[in-house]
Amino acid sequence: MARLTGTRPVAARRWGCAATAFLLLLLTVQAAQKADLSGDATAATINHSLTLLQRLQELLQNGNGSDSVLRVRTAASDEAKVFHTHQLLLSLQSEVFESLLRNQSIVTLHEPPETAALFEKFIRYLYCGGVSILLHQAIPMHQLASKYRVWGLQRGVADYMKTHLASESSQGHVVGWYHYAVRIGDAALQESCLQFLAWNLSAVLGSAEWGSVSVELLLLLLERSDLVLHSELELYTAVEGWLSRRQPEGPVAKRVLRAIRYPMIAPNQLFRLQAQSAVLARHYGAVQDLLFQAFQFHAASPLHFAKYFDVNCSMFLPRNYLAPSWGSQWVINNPARDDRSTSFQTQLGPSSHDAGKRVTWNVLFSPRWLPVSLRPVYSDSVSGAVQPARIEDGRPRLVITPAMSSPDFAGVSFQKTVLVGVRQQGRVLVKHAYSFHQSSDEAADFLAHADLQKRTSEYLIDNSLHLHIIIKPVYHSLIKVKK
Numbered sequence: 001m002a003r004l005t006g007t008r009p010v011a012a013r014r015w016g017c018a019a020t021a022f023l024l025l026l027l028t029v030q031a032a033q034k035a036d037l038s039g040d041a042t043a044a045t046i047n048h049s050l051t052l053l054q055r056l057q058e059l060l061q062n063g064n065g066s067d068s069v070l071r072v073r074t075a076a077s078d079e080a081k082v083f084h085t086h087q088l089l090l091s092l093q094s095e096v097f098e099s100l101l102r103n104q105s106i107v108t109l110h111e112p113p114e115t116a117a118l119f120e121k122f123i124r125y126l127y128c129g130g131v132s133i134l135l136h137q138a139i140p141m142h143q144l145a146s147k148y149r150v151w152g153l154q155r156g157v158a159d160y161m162k163t164h165l166a167s168e169s170s171q172g173h174v175v176g177w178y179h180y181a182v183r184i185g186d187a188a189l190q191e192s193c194l195q196f197l198a199w200n201l202s203a204v205l206g207s208a209e210w211g212s213v214s215v216e217l218l219l220l221l222l223e224r225s226d227l228v229l230h231s232e233l234e235l236y237t238a239v240e241g242w243l244s245r246r247q248p249e250g251p252v253a254k255r256v257l258r259a260i261r262y263p264m265i266a267p268n269q270l271f272r273l274q275a276q277s278a279v280l281a282r283h284y285g286a287v288q289d290l291l292f293q294a295f296q297f298h299a300a301s302p303l304h305f306a307k308y309f310d311v312n313c314s315m316f317l318p319r320n321y322l323a324p325s326w327g328s329q330w331v332i333n334n335p336a337r338d339d340r341s342t343s344f345q346t347q348l349g350p351s352s353h354d355a356g357k358r359v360t361w362n363v364l365f366s367p368r369w370l371p372v373s374l375r376p377v378y379s380d381s382v383s384g385a386v387q388p389a390r391i392e393d394g395r396p397r398l399v400i401t402p403a404m405s406s407p408d409f410a411g412v413s414f415q416k417t418v419l420v421g422v423r424q425q426g427r428v429l430v431k432h433a434y435s436f437h438q439s440s441d442e443a444a445d446f447l448a449h450a451d452l453q454k455r456t457s458e459y460l461i462d463n464s465l466h467l468h469i470i471i472k473p474v475y476h477s478l479i480k481v482k483k
Helices: 010-036 049-062 087-093 095-100 119-128 135-147 151-163 174-184 187-199 201-205 208-212 215-223 232-246 250-257 267-276 278-282 284-299 302-308
Strands: 002-006 068-073 081-085 106-110 327-333 340-347 358-369 395-402 412-424 427-435 464-475
Touching (some): 049 081, 049 119, 081 119, 087 095, 087 119, 119 135, 174 187, 174 208, 187 427, 201 232, 215 250, 232 278, 250 284, 267 284, 278 284, 327 358
Antiparallel strands (some): 340 358, 412 427
């Protein structure tokens, strides 16, 4: 809301407009001179743009030639912050200010405390085109940019938020940014926040921001199969704590509890939950059928179970569990040097019927694998010339294959997922998750954009590539038996 509270002398307004117009004219002339000299070998650029920006900042600080006044008030205070500004500069950056200052020179603006505290930084951006912000200032600065339609600043703050999701803060910020993105309808920021939360969920579950997760966000997360966490039991424990704190209505609690994948929890742990979980006791009727089905899953062979129940649903699809029975970490030192290989074992499947059955996996990593189309081609000519292949033409390749075959593999395929860890803002987090097609032993786009030749690559931690390989058994219904 803005209102007229006074005017300034016409002569002062004209002097201010002339001064700012003169400074902007200098910028235009400088750009034109640079274009004129671009084709001359003796041309040189004399650049005093920083000095010009300093002059513009001094205009704001000292109020020299000011032809307009902004008075910023908050409901919590009777005092107003006063800014002596220049109509031309504000109008160039914001169509809202252009409209407000068209027929008045003194405008009163009403802002909430969090945006009023940043209004000086906001105005400084309009003069100098730059601003520094902290994590807790991102939302109020974005609100100011949106309210006054400063689109460049709005995009800049949104980009800042997307690139600082991994930054560490005492109370957490990603959940709050996601909720804000939902309110303003920023789909790109929503997806960035949601992906970060999914791939780094264990870190979020143990933080203060877990309690601020909304019902809608919680249900979105529980629907996903790409959540990265230690186990399904860890997820249930966190959900139990959320339900205890938030005390949602019965239908909401039912939807949340039914999104837990109980077959992925060992039967001895399910028995303990039934005996000790106050939340499960209170809502037992909502999930009784799922618990019974989970016990049936663990009691029968997966092949026999699949004859009677639909296993092609999310309840029987593992998430990205970090527990040792689901995969293995692999740290590759100096990955650009040469090919490496390793092997590890996983469980055959999560069913207790298969307890003790293990699968051995062989993994081959090549930092500079060349596709057939780029490999050397021998010529039939006299010179016997060979088409050279450059090292930079190669790309990283990761191949994961079982070291054995077994009749126990009937009715199951293995989904391979590779997590790439990076250090961001001092924290080791998941940078990317590569999921192999169930019928493939490799991912075509594995580290396609990573430059492992550089020690400073963002994909390396202390010149090492940190991978976590996860094997997820996926069950299939082979025979349908009428019940």
